[in-house]
Amino acid sequence: MEHVFQVSGMTCGHCERAVQNAIAEVDAQAQTSIDRASGKVVVQSSAPREALAQAIQEEGYSVAA
Template sequence: MQHTLQVQGMTCGHCERSVTQAVQRVDPDATVRIDRAQGQVVVESDEPRTALAAAIAEEGYTVAP
């Protein structure tokens, strides 16, 4: 299942790695694509969107509902 999340606060490569690692802690098999300029994170995962968003938020980023 594909989830598209709007994430605020990503400003660098470190941010992208942090978001990717957060998602992969929830689902190690997830595929993560990030468009930092658009603030968009696209995740291929069978995990619920809420779990993925919560993991990203725990890293300090704002995820739009």
């Protein structure tokens, strides 16, 4: 299932890795595509959307639908 998030606060490669790692902790098989400039994060995962969003938020980033 594809989940698309609007994530604000990502400013560098470290931020992208932090988001990817947070997603991987929820679903190690997830495929993640991040466009830092637009803040768009696309995740291919069978994990619940809420769990993925919460993991990103716990890293300190704001998540919108």
